[in-house]
Amino acid sequence: MTSTQDQPELTSPDLETSNPATVQDRTERIRRRLERLIGIAATEGNALTALRNGDEIFPAMLTGIRSAEHTVDMMTFVYWKGDIAREFAQALAERARAGVRVRLLLDGFGSRLIEKDLLREMERAGVQVAWFRKPLALSPFKQNHRCHRKVLVVDEQTAFTGGVGIAEEWCGNARTEHEWRDTHVEVRGPAVDGVAAAFAQNWAECHDELFDARDRFVPHRPQGDAVVQVVRGSASFGWQDMQTLIRVMLESAEDRFRLATAYFSPDAYFVELLCATARRGVEVEILLPGPHTDKRVCQLAGQHYYEDLTACGVKIYQYQPTMMHAKVITVDGVAALVGSTNFNRRSLDHDEEIMLAVLEQKFTAILDSHFDEDVAAATLIQEGRWKRRSLLQRAREVAVVPIRRFL
Numbered sequence: 001m002t003s004t005q006d007q008p009e010l011t012s013p014d015l016e017t018s019n020p021a022t023v024q025d026r027t028e029r030i031r032r033r034l035e036r037l038i039g040i041a042a043t044e045g046n047a048l049t050a051l052r053n054g055d056e057i058f059p060a061m062l063t064g065i066r067s068a069e070h071t072v073d074m075m076t077f078v079y080w081k082g083d084i085a086r087e088f089a090q091a092l093a094e095r096a097r098a099g100v101r102v103r104l105l106l107d108g109f110g111s112r113l114i115e116k117d118l119l120r121e122m123e124r125a126g127v128q129v130a131w132f133r134k135p136l137a138l139s140p141f142k143q144n145h146r147c148h149r150k151v152l153v154v155d156e157q158t159a160f161t162g163g164v165g166i167a168e169e170w171c172g173n174a175r176t177e178h179e180w181r182d183t184h185v186e187v188r189g190p191a192v193d194g195v196a197a198a199f200a201q202n203w204a205e206c207h208d209e210l211f212d213a214r215d216r217f218v219p220h221r222p223q224g225d226a227v228v229q230v231v232r233g234s235a236s237f238g239w240q241d242m243q244t245l246i247r248v249m250l251e252s253a254e255d256r257f258r259l260a261t262a263y264f265s266p267d268a269y270f271v272e273l274l275c276a277t278a279r280r281g282v283e284v285e286i287l288l289p290g291p292h293t294d295k296r297v298c299q300l301a302g303q304h305y306y307e308d309l310t311a312c313g314v315k316i317y318q319y320q321p322t323m324m325h326a327k328v329i330t331v332d333g334v335a336a337l338v339g340s341t342n343f344n345r346r347s348l349d350h351d352e353e354i355m356l357a358v359l360e361q362k363f364t365a366i367l368d369s370h371f372d373e374d375v376a377a378a379t380l381i382q383e384g385r386w387k388r389r390s391l392l393q394r395a396r397e398v399a400v401v402p403i404r405r406f407l
């Protein structure tokens with residue numbers, strides 16, 4: 001586990017970020033742009049801990065739940081099967097039995113595989129379980145909008161968000177294809193309120209009780225040096241904050257823009273923005289799943305754009321050891337995004353998402369060092385070789401074009 005207290009070396013000595021004045025200017029500019037365009041103030045005094053893979057993520061979340069004395073709010077897209085699914089259910093049920101208010105919000109599509117006996121056990125123990133838009137009860141338009149946020153808030157003081165789902169696939173340490181690579185973050189400080197608000201926003205749609213006597217509004221003492229803006233993306237038609245967030249990051253980048261994502265199938269606008277960023281001299285690096293993608297159809301939709309992207313100088317890496325599931329962006333070594341948002345149409349156009357915009361050099365350096373390690377286990381797409389890919393591959397890419405807006 002790597003906390004913001006351990007500061008690795010910046011990974012590229014060429015970045016301008018060694019100059020404190022430059023760092024401050026850039027950080028301030030990104031903060032002001034985000035605040036003006038998204039309309040939510042960033043908060044100071046946050047401490048963030050980057051958690052890499054199930055071996056770090058699950059123990060931290062379970063420790064948080066087991067330590068709860070007042071409230072636990074948890075929301076997830078995926079709640080599937082395996083020992084870890086049982087462990088979470090048992091931890092939540094145990095806290096509910098101890099008198100803690102425990103609320104669990106599950107996406108009606110993403111969590112449809114949850115084992116029914118776990119649901120019964122939690123409900124018997126007093127866990128309030130709510131479902132976000134169960135597909136069969138909805139019009140086709142609403143079905144397409146999913147709650148993709150991953151949030152855990154414990155005692156209003158500690159929050160977690162990131163890419164992880166509650167299932168066997170996320171256990172371990174990305175050693176084999178059965179242990180997915182993911183990034184989550186633990187947050188302490190005032191930004192916890194913003195994460196709690198993301199939960200409350202979806203809870204309000206799914207449960208009769210909007211608030212109760214257990215709600216507390218605790219003061220947050222400064223916990224660290226990170227400035228954090230909590231950005232919520234909401235299912236909508238047309239433009240929404242998540243697109244603005246990514247756009248600000250791309251347009252603010254001066255030296256380097258790095259993206260790790262599980263599902264890369266953006267629309268033409270964001271492909272062009274990536275290309276334009278590379279064309280104006282920013283090093284643009286994208287890290288994507290390789291042979292172990294769990295959704296080949298999404299991969300094909302993204303591969304359709306590899307030729308345009310590499311022609312503009314964008315470096316595309318495909319991660320080899322297992323499914324790359326992290327959702328992380330870093331900019332110029334000074335700012336980072338981490339949360340639930342993929343670089344695809346689902347996350348940018350259709351789903352409820354949460355992303356932390358973190359303005360802190362130390363935390364960004366940690367995520368950059370993880371990116372470096374992942375790139376060392378990835379292969380670079382070579383422009384020339386990619387252009388010579390088979391006709392079959394090309395046909396597959398074209399075949400998914402009609403459905404890529406749903407991916």
Ligand SMILES: O=P(O)(O)OC[C@H](O)CO
Nearest residue numbers: 077078163165262294342
């Ligand atoms: O949507 P994500 O990024 O949370 O990933 C979960 C996938 O649907 C797993 O197949």
